[in-house]
Each structure stands twice: as structure tokens, then as C-alpha cells.
Amino acid sequence: LDGAILLISAKDGVQAQTRILFHALRKMGIPTIFFINKIDQNGIDLSTVYQDIKEKLSAEIVIKQKVELYPNMCVTNFTESEQWDTVIEGNDDLLEKYMSGKSLEALELEQEESIRFQNCSLFPLYHGSAKSNIGIDNLIEVITNKFYSSTHRGPSELCGNVFKIEYTKKRQRLAYIRLYSGVLHLRDSVRVSEKEKIKVTEMYTSINGELCKIDRAYSGEIVILQNEFLKLNSVLGDTKLLPQRKKIENPHPLLQTTVEPSKPEQREMLLDALLEISDSDPLLRYYVDSTTHEIILSFLGKVQMEVISALLQEKYHVEIELKEPTVIYMERPLKNAEYTIHIEVPPNPFWASIGLSVSPLPLGSGMQYESSVSLGYLNQSFQNAVMEGIRYGCEQGLYGWNVTDCKICFKYGLYYSPVSTPADFRMLTPIVLEQAFRKAGTELLEPYLSFKVYAPQEYLSRAYNDAPKYCANIVNTQ
Missing domain, CATH: 3.40.50.300 (P-loop containing nucleotide triphosphate hydrolases)
Incomplete structure (x- = not known):
């Protein structure tokens, strides 16, 4: 904006x-x-x-x-x-x-x-x-x-940002892009977030609420592309030209529940609908439990759940049944610990040796990663595989919740050329990490909120009396 x-x-x-x-x-x-x-x-x-x-x-x-x-x-x-x-x-x-x-x-x-x-x-x-x-x-x-535009004046490289994903009634996926510099032409091949390229096959702009085809878009304009791969906040072109704005991090969901369609035959329709909604709304998160095959929804509160239920019924014609929500906890290691699994030492089935250490960090620090293994010895593809394995391993701690507020260090690695592959390191890492967590032990972290309550003077005494009933502590008043 x-x-x-x-x-x-x-x-x-x-x-x-x-x-x-x-x-x-x-x-x-x-x-x-x-x-x-x-x-x-x-x-x-x-x-x-x-x-x-x-x-x-x-x-x-x-x-x-x-x-x-x-x-x-x-x-x-x-x-x-x-x-x-x-x-x-x-x-x-x-x-x-x-x-x-x-x-x-x-x-x-x-x-x-x-x-x-x-x-x-x-x-x-x-x-x-x-x-x-x-x-x-x-x-x-x-x-x-x-209002001063953030767009670059004069000739410059292309730079645009995806700020909205929308699905039409015919299930066409539209990406809304604000162009900050350069010109985007039909049939251009454009680099996305400095990685893969996409080819622009259709371009639209919105005129009086209607989508109209165009063959080019200029700096300062909003262009709409029909594309299956662009995501929210993807950057087209040169990321260095994107204006720097402070971003508000999306809040972590506090509750989760199991959702199922009222009609069992609509399960695939429900999954397709949730995929579309989560694609355009980053506040909605869901996954399918690999063991029970239940659909688990994570959400912030009752209002968000009511909105999603209404959207599923009105737009996608799927009625759902929700179980009683439960609180989402997280885990943190209790102490420092290390664990190593060596290559060719049973029961290790992988062509890799990995040693990891875990250390607890103060609350709110998040997960930090460090590698002590030289890139000169273990190249980037193997190192990336270890990081991917750590991310996967942190999704489920000893009590089944995400692990946070800890530092994980990749301290030792060994491979056999040419038989070792990044997949060996990717698969072994979560196993090593789990054993390190078992040595360290983990504690459950319960979510808590910090907020301000505005109330007329005559209701302050009631607020003081009611706060302890809901396990709330009043820090100060103004």
C-alpha cells in the first residue's frame, strides 16, 4: 500500500x-x-x-x-x-x-x-x-x-509482488500483482523470487469489476495472471527493487480441531476447498494426519472457524462437522544434548554419519540452526538435506508437538563417495534429532496472549475481579 x-x-x-x-x-x-x-x-x-x-x-x-x-x-x-x-x-x-x-x-x-x-x-x-x-x-x-507511489520512474528492470490469490467460479486461479518497476509483456518469461521462471500466457486487468485482457502492464499498475504456481508474496523479476515495508507476522494458531464433511462422499470436495482457501488465506492451516487420515484444522479462534464454516457451505456447498477444539502446545528442550549415528553401524540403514547437538533458548527465540561441518568437505546439497531433515524432525517432538526455542547444530558428518546421496542425510537427520531430544528431554509450552482491555472507569473494578477467573494477570493500568 x-x-x-x-x-x-x-x-x-x-x-x-x-x-x-x-x-x-x-x-x-x-x-x-x-x-x-x-x-x-x-x-x-x-x-x-x-x-x-x-x-x-x-x-x-x-x-x-x-x-x-x-x-x-x-x-x-x-x-x-x-x-x-x-x-x-x-x-x-x-x-x-x-x-x-x-x-x-x-x-x-x-x-x-x-x-x-x-x-x-x-x-x-x-x-x-x-x-x-x-x-x-x-x-x-x-x-x-x-500519497507517493513506491514505483520506479523511467526505464528499469521488472519488479512485481503477488499480493492476492483468488479463485473464480470456474476454479481458475488468479494471482494479483503490483508492478513496482519495468514493463510486463504477454509471452514474457519471468524469473520468480530469483528461482524458477514462468511464461506469461494470459494477462488481465480489472476495469469496473470486470477482467479485461491486456498485452502489457507498466510500473505502478496492477496486473492479474492466471497461474497455478505463483504464491502470496512471490516476487517477479529483481527482488532488490521491491520497496522495503515492515511486515506483520501472521499469528500462530492457538487451537486445532478435527473436521469432516457431513456427507462422507464429499471428503475430496472438502480437501479441494480447504486447499483453495488456505492458498488465498495464510491464516488457515490444515493437514491430513498420516496415521488416522483425519483432517486437522488449526485456527485462531471461534470467529475464524465460523467464517470458514460459512464459506465452505455457501461457496463450496460442503457442510462440515467439527469436534471440540484442543489447545496447540509446543515443546522446548530442557538441557543441552548431543547424539551421533555412524555410517555402517547397525541399525543405521543409510550411507551417512550425522552428529547433532540441541540447546534450549529463551522463550520466543524460535528455532535456530548452525552448521560446524565445512562446505569444503560436505557440499551444499548434503547440507541442505540436513536442514530439511531438521525442519521435518522439529514438526513432532517427544509429545507430538512442534519443537521451538532451541538451537540445533550440525556438528559431524561423514559420507562415502560415490554411494552416499543427499537423500541419505535427509532421511537420517530426523532419527538423530529425535534421539538428541530424548537425551535432552522436552517441556510443554502453553500459548498465552498479551492484550489491552479498554473499559469505562466504572467497569474497572469488575475487570480486576474477573481477570483471575480466566487465568489472566493485569500488569498495569493507565
Whole structure:
């Protein structure tokens, strides 16, 4: 995104979801404009809304318009210097100049506002009504002037990013790509994420909600490709030209449950539907248990599960039955441990020797890997096979849960040329890792959440009383 418009209801003020969206935008460093909507309704008190925004979102706002409310609806841009107070107060040089009585040029104030807006430390505020088309033309003009495109100007290498995957009613898989530089032509062969190449056989753009065929797309445009291999966040062309944006990591699911179709004959339809949904929504994770053949869904909470159930029924015509969800745990080693399995020593059936060590790390560290075996002795393909085996081995610890918060070191390796292959190392690694975990022992880690609760003053005492009932600890209050 080059920028965002955050809608705030003039009637309802800042809602819970408004806070969530605003904090996400700030975390990602996306310039944001506040737009107070529905100002044509009766009983509007804009001063209360302004105060609500300052207390719950940010005090660094610049009110850009003067508003006359119902019944004499009128929105006009400020021309006097009052709108610049927040801009001046945030810059020491401008404030010193202002306090000494020197005149401030409109150009330097606008430049300072633009810099702080792009840095997400200042938020212009506009008004209107989308339903009544009040203030919308002005907002479009503001968007044109304030949001700077991240695209490269002039001739340059191709660079584009896949930001959306969508399936049509005919099950065609569409990849939506934002081009940041270069030109994409029909029948071009394009490198994806600096690995494999794809050939562009069909190109579309969206015009008034309809897909229209095109034969080329330019920097700054959104192009749609029909492709089975492109994934979310895949980069077409030169990855170095991709603008750097802060990303919010997808949260780990907290719960899992077994899902099955109400009609057993729809099992394949259910699996196909889950594949499509998970392809376009990274928050949905599922797998088929290799022993029981049950379909296991991992999810964040009840609301997500209700949305998925409704989507399966309405779009894919598959009704499902869910079992009682269970908590997803993780495991961490208790102490340092090492284990080695040698080549040609029964019962090792593989042409490989591998020695691994495991060490516990502080909570939240994740899994870290290190190799002490020289690439001069064991080449990259064998080393990659060991890493793949470690990733596989960490998927199931001693209690059957993913292993995390540990450091795994590849300390020893031996191969026989020419009989040893990377597959030998890939297959042996999880066996060695399991034995290392058995020597170290593992502990179960239960998920916990850190969150803020906003409540009126009169409900604080109840919040204090209810928190312990749900195993929650209140750290501090403001």
C-alpha cells in the first residue's frame, strides 16, 4: 500500500476495530489519512470525535477543514494558520522561528507536514459523507497529492509482488500483482523470487469489476495472471527493487480441531476447498494426519472457524462437522544434548554419519540452526538435506508437538563417495534429532496472549475481579 484512508464514524467515534486497524497501519509504516464519515447525520458533535481520536489513536492530527453541520452542510478547507499548530509544535526550528515572531512560509509548513505524514508521525484529518457524496471529490484530490507511489520512474528492470490469490467460479486461479518497476509483456518469461521462471500466457486487468485482457502492464499498475504456481508474496523479476515495508507476522494458531464433511462422499470436495482457501488465506492451516487420515484444522479462534464454516457451505456447498477444539502446545528442550549415528553401524540403514547437538533458548527465540561441518568437505546439497531433515524432525517432538526455542547444530558428518546421496542425510537427520531430544528431554509450552482491555472507569473494578477467573494477570493500568 502507498497509503490508507481510515474511516471514523462521526456518530460512533473510534471503535475497537478502528484501533486494531490503526495500530496495524502504524506498525507497517503506512501513511494514513483520517476521514470522519457520516457528518450529514443528526446529533453530531465533532469536538467529541476529535477528542476521541486524540485519546485513542493519536494526538498528532491536523484538522484540515472547517465543517458546518446539519442542516447547513458545508465543508471548506482551512486557510488560516490555526491548522499548522501541530506541524509547528513538532519541529524545533519552526517553533523557534514562530516564537520569535518571524513569518512562516506556507511552502515550508507544507513540506514539514508532508515529511511527517510520510513518516507516519502526523495524520491529516478530513470530513465528509460517502453516502451523500460530501467531501469525496476533495478527498480524491488529497489522495492524489499526498500519497507517493513506491514505483520506479523511467526505464528499469521488472519488479512485481503477488499480493492476492483468488479463485473464480470456474476454479481458475488468479494471482494479483503490483508492478513496482519495468514493463510486463504477454509471452514474457519471468524469473520468480530469483528461482524458477514462468511464461506469461494470459494477462488481465480489472476495469469496473470486470477482467479485461491486456498485452502489457507498466510500473505502478496492477496486473492479474492466471497461474497455478505463483504464491502470496512471490516476487517477479529483481527482488532488490521491491520497496522495503515492515511486515506483520501472521499469528500462530492457538487451537486445532478435527473436521469432516457431513456427507462422507464429499471428503475430496472438502480437501479441494480447504486447499483453495488456505492458498488465498495464510491464516488457515490444515493437514491430513498420516496415521488416522483425519483432517486437522488449526485456527485462531471461534470467529475464524465460523467464517470458514460459512464459506465452505455457501461457496463450496460442503457442510462440515467439527469436534471440540484442543489447545496447540509446543515443546522446548530442557538441557543441552548431543547424539551421533555412524555410517555402517547397525541399525543405521543409510550411507551417512550425522552428529547433532540441541540447546534450549529463551522463550520466543524460535528455532535456530548452525552448521560446524565445512562446505569444503560436505557440499551444499548434503547440507541442505540436513536442514530439511531438521525442519521435518522439529514438526513432532517427544509429545507430538512442534519443537521451538532451541538451537540445533550440525556438528559431524561423514559420507562415502560415490554411494552416499543427499537423500541419505535427509532421511537420517530426523532419527538423530529425535534421539538428541530424548537425551535432552522436552517441556510443554502453553500459548498465552498479551492484550489491552479498554473499559469505562466504572467497569474497572469488575475487570480486576474477573481477570483471575480466566487465568489472566493485569500488569498495569493507565
